[in-house]
Amino acid sequence: MGGAEFILAINLLVAGLLAAAFMTVSFYDVGRASARWLVFGYLLGMVYFAVEFAIPVFDNARPAVVAGFAVFLGATIAFNGGLAHKYGVAPPWVPMLVFLFAAIAAVYFAEDLPRQSLARMMAYQLPYAAMQFVGVGIVWSSRQRRDRLDHLLMAVLAASALQFVSKPFIAHALGGWGANPQAYLQSNYALVSQSLGTVFGMAIALLILVILVRDVLAEVTLKSETDTLSRLLNRGGFERHAEIAMRDAVRKGIPVALVIADLDHFKSINDSFGHASGDRVIEAFAGFLRDAAADHHVAGRIGGEEFAIILPGTNLAAARLFAEGARSAFGALPIDCLPADHRCTASFGVAELRLAEGFIDLMRRADEALYQAKGSGRDRVRISMGSKAGVATPDRISGRG
Structure with missing residues (x-):
């Protein structure tokens, strides 16, 4: 197993653990759908990593590549849905779903471009960046009071978006992302890309997990300090x-x-x-x-x-x-x-x-x-x-x- 494959396996395991963590939070957050959407997003992340592992076994990798792209982009959309519910913003489902299908079509046709062309790499990475910036916009547009954790989440989401934008240039600098989809995991770029994904993915997940736990604890504290009859502080x-x-x-x-x-x-x-x-x-x-x-x-x-x-x-x-x-x-x-x-x-x-x-x-x-x-x-x-x-x-x- 190469370095990129090892990191991919770790990402698959981490996605499962994070899905379990958000599912646990959802038991204490039954009044809101935020944690449940995040669970769905990280389950989709597991599917994506499984598809990435399976690509080398296909002679014609285009369906698997497009499917993997669609699943991961869907995971970012589900994550944004969780963010929207968390921050009291109406989830922009229609624009995001329209964007999803348009991006899938773009990636499908981009597969006909030369493997190492910048346009082909951009078609694959820019939609991910766009969804991360949508996440920043969701947090920013919230009318809820934001503290340092919320601002830090926006900063990390923006940095993650920029790393997606930079990946085509990183791939070009490292000699490409493999001669074909089956060779992707053996490329130097795959190792760097999966490592970056792990760092930013974990940072975002841990931040949103801490924010959700913070809010659950604040709600428990508020209930303990609230008089049930008057609904004022006790x-x-x-x-x-x-x-x-x-x-x-x-x-x-x-x-x-x-x-x-x-x-x-x-x-x-x-x-x-x-x-x-x-x-x-x-x-x-x-x-x-x-x-x-x-x-x-x-x-x-x-x-x-x-x-x-x-x-x-x-x-x-x-x-x-x-x-x-x-x-x-x-x-x-x-x-x-x-x-x-x-x-x-x-x-x-x-x-x-x-x-x-x-x-x-x-x-x-x-x-x-x-x-x-x-x-x-x-x-x-x-x-x-x-x-x-x-x-x-x-x-x-x-x-x-």
Whole structure:
């Protein structure tokens, strides 16, 4: 077995292992089709490597060469379908399938060109490059928030596309890709080509695998931090995200305020109309709070009928206006499970982060303001006043130092 054949065998095994890995991820990613399309793509990759092994046994290799090309290009299309589902982009199936059939036809007729001609090599390699660039476009066009891993994936996909573009020139520099298809695996170019394919294929596969696992873990974490009834953060999730938001606000030198709300006479709603009605009131207030919150705000249900929202970039006066608006709007909101003349209200406590203050201190002061609001008649907003002294630091926010 030559060097290229050995690498081809490794690629066949690796494709199978990656298909198994993505299949495992798909068990935890049942709500989306991304991992399943990737499984299909790597299974097609196995078929391609098997066809490459079989080419030397054919006297007329054209059908096998064209079939191998079609299968591998189909694998890149399936991979792009997985990428599209992962990044929330509509898969461009029609353009990709039209391109697939056009490329197959081009390769079929290119087989009549001289074996070492640049045009023949380009017909074989450029479609692969095009599909890799489509993958870059899919990730780039996503409206999802991208981090370093996503940008690294785009860079590697682009580099992989360029290596496909370079392969005809590499083949020319190395004396061609064999006198005929049967001799391909014995050529120096085959060794280089298969090695490049292994490096880029593994890099792309590992990156997308890490990205999928990252997203699955993030979803599991989000579910553990989400209150099922209100669909807001639970207390643990709120405290964690609130500290992150406050730390970021301190680093940027902008104000941050906390608003705590408590539904008025909630026990009497449960006693008079039943717990199902009480749950509906909680859902209604949570939905109202979710709609009122901006993307950079952090809202959560921190107790039975108690809610909180962190407002980065908001000072005490603006936070009071936010709370007053929420109080007035919720008081006028009809709840479908309650009598038409019954209105629910909430009381609000507001505090702005002081210099040299931690998260626990801010929560305590907002709570005190809330109890003042409830003690003075409910359905009102009270603020926590106080002088500012010292210097706020990220360590102080988390209660350390």
